[in-house]
Amino acid sequence: MAVAIKIRYFASLKESLGREGDTLEFEQALNVAEVWARVVPAQAMPENTLAAVNMEYVDMAHPVLDGDELAFFPPVTGG
């Protein structure tokens, strides 16, 4: 069964990739790191990248499910 997810990029990552996000459909289960490898195949994930699924922090092995919003971004610098 095909699974569809939305991927979003923020800050310097958005700028270096030149886009705000991607959509991905896939058949077999993927985790966060595997999604990155699919949508940004030409570039290794920067070492300090953070990931969130549905606006909650997750690690790179976290499974991604149908309808999820997965976000990648650099360390936060607010305040």
Add this chain to the structure above:
Amino acid sequence: MIKIVPAEFDPFAEVQAYQAQQAALAGKYGATNLFIGTMRDFNAGDKVKGMTLEHYPGMTEKQLERVVTEAEQRWAMLDSLVIHRVGDVYPDDVLVLVAIWSVHRGDAFDASRFIMEELKSKVPFWKKEILVDDNSRWVAKNSDGYL
């Protein structure tokens, strides 16, 4: 209450207006602690003329709510008001306000410090600096406030 605001704000007016609306505080609070973070015109040895503050609408609010809830669980806070700017900011603009009301000072001081440190390390905001020569750069990392 938390607020993410896209325009300049006066932290003192915000605190005054918010406090006036909180009838439950009347007669009960002995301490109010205000932390106000303001934009400098320099960083890392360079003159900075402006910044853009990006955030992740939805996640930013969710994570900030979580930080405040955790503070409420750890300290005896009566009320709090946290406001953070987004968008284009300039030196002397207020970037963040953390106001805490409590019965005794210790809770207000400690909760305020905790909220600021957590905000700076966990809540999704990103700063891009515009230098006086018009070059821009992303701030790579926040420093640890306890060092």
